[in-house]
Amino acid sequence: MAAALANDSPKYRSSLICCSPRSADIGPGTPSSSSTSGCVSADDSYDSYNIPKSVNKKLKIHGSASREEVERAITQCKELVLSSPQCSDERKWLVRYLVELRWRLEDLKENNGESRLHISIKGHHFNRQTTITNGKQYCDHCSGVVWSIVQASYVCSDCGYLCHYKCIDHICRVCAHVVMTEKGAFEMSICPEKGLAAQDYKCAECATTLTFKDSWNEPRLCDYTGLYFCGTCHWNDMCAIPARVVHNWDWEKRSISRLAYQMLMLSWTRPYIDVEQINSKLFNFITELQWVHKMRKDLEWMRRYLCACRKGTLLLSPLFIQLGDVNNKYSMAHLQAINDGTLESELTELTEICRAHITKCQLCSGKGYICEICGNNEVIYPFDNGAIMCDNCNSVYHRSCWLRKGQNCLKCIRIEERRKSKINDDKTDSNIEYDIDKFVE
Incomplete structure (x- = not known):
């Protein structure tokens, strides 16, 4: 039974990894690799989807923290905000974390220390699932099965991130809705791969060490971001890539990470592409x-x-x-x-x-408009196929009349003639000499 669940897990879906005998000891809700232990990326220079390492080390509070501990964390976070450089990424994430701490404090006041129904962390707005689902669900953090009958779980109302109650304080992924809102555009470079060396041979999301020797931690390339992920953060989801569509009109679906999949699904209907x-x-x-x-x-x-x-x-x-x-x-x-x-x-x-x-x-x-060149009474509009509009004065003509006139706008010609006439009149007036004695009695 455990072997069948391990093979069905999205971590091993569409992968060369098969279920070995040691996978029988792995329960459905237990993380099957060490990829769930990290919380920040290995290198902030190539990964813009995670909280900076310096911020994550200074502030980290557990989900079972008391009201006094949350208040102390808020005070510490305020001091760090004031001491951080202005307009820096560190200050931006500190302010966001301060908002999350204040939401947590308000939640503790309302629930009197009981289990939280709403949690805000790393840009996510989690709501506790209270209904039992018939379909099979998987945790986005540990890729284990979510047993809705016996296990508490949370789902993000913005990006759909789903995780166990025990994984809520260890998630590494920033909300895809926050990332796309800040970027406001798709990645328009075709698979901007930098290589595993640029990532220090670690997962771009959870900083798990990647290796080709161990098939359980094989690197998986995300065709959208060009980064390598572990099997827990990359479920081999298939989707069309915006950069390939715009540059090559290539609609073939390719393998992407969970973060890229959530980003594309959220922004699929948003007008981000200026072709x-x-x-x-x-x-x-x-x-x-x-x-x-x-x-x-x-x-x-x-x-x-x-x-x-x-x-x-x-x-x-x-x-x-x-x-x-x-x-x-x-x-x-x-x-x-x-x-x-x-x-x-x-x-x-x-x-x-x-x-x-x-x-x-x-x-x-x-x-509507009347063509000034031909002078007939036919009403034309800017959206007619046989009409053309002047870019300077917005006058509309028949396309055939416009070409016959040498693409010269009659209204623009009149405006230019009036402008030159006015300049000449001003010069003439400036050259007139007045005799002061004529105006003095």
Whole structure:
């Protein structure tokens, strides 16, 4: 039974390691390696996801600490905040730890020292699981099975980090929600691997020593971060990598660590990717992406019409609000929908509905343009396929008329002529000499 549980554990899933006889002595809730003993990374220079080593050594309090011990820790943390350099990573983490200590103190006051229902630690906001789940769950810290019937467990409401009650004070991973909120962007370098030597041959998360001689501590490469992790911190989760999608339009799923998996799942629908800035040539090779990019620009202009119309605001659907933004950024969910072909059909239907309203509505159609070059009475809009807008004065012309006129804007020409005329008039007035005696009686 124990051997079957060990083989089913995510630590050994999709791995070359098989369950040896010694794994029979390992219980489902017992850490199967020494990777759960560490709390900080081996080198702060390459790992930006963990608390700095200096901060972790100065402040460390156990989950069963009393109210007086927490108050002393708060006082010590305040002193360290004042003594730390300004705008440094150490001060940032000290302030965050001070907030967590104050939350813990308030929790102790409310529960009178009983078991905590809500815990804040390393950016996580843990809530105690009170319901029994039918599916099998695994601890993100020790990768052991969580027996919800007999074992207490906590789950983070932000990133979904799950751990045993006994592991809550030993977790090493900073909340993925905190990491992505501070970064505000995906890693756009394809597997930025630095090698095990840069990590001092230790896990990037829990600082467990990695070796190829012992199959129980084999290093596993995360294709997203380019760092090596142990089997406890890397469960061989498969996911598409944003950098490979933007640079090569490669949607093949690759193995990533638990931290990277949680970060990508949390930010999958967030518009973090500026394709036009990162790889503008991708539009020339992916026809669907180019067409969606063109419709997004049309939606930007349609939004200006619809926002000023009472009936037009009803057409501002969630999809319109996401894709009609001026920042022109894409989320991984958008790019995946473009690859599947679903987003193109949805946008086509949405733009047709909005176009029909703008052309028929009296308020919206009254804000159209008349081509000054040809002078006919046809009303044109910036989002029409046969229209083009001047970048300087925002005048709209027929594309054929614009090319026939040599791409010269008539309004800009008039503005330039008035400016030169005004300059000449000012020079003429400055050259006039006045006789003072004529104005003196």
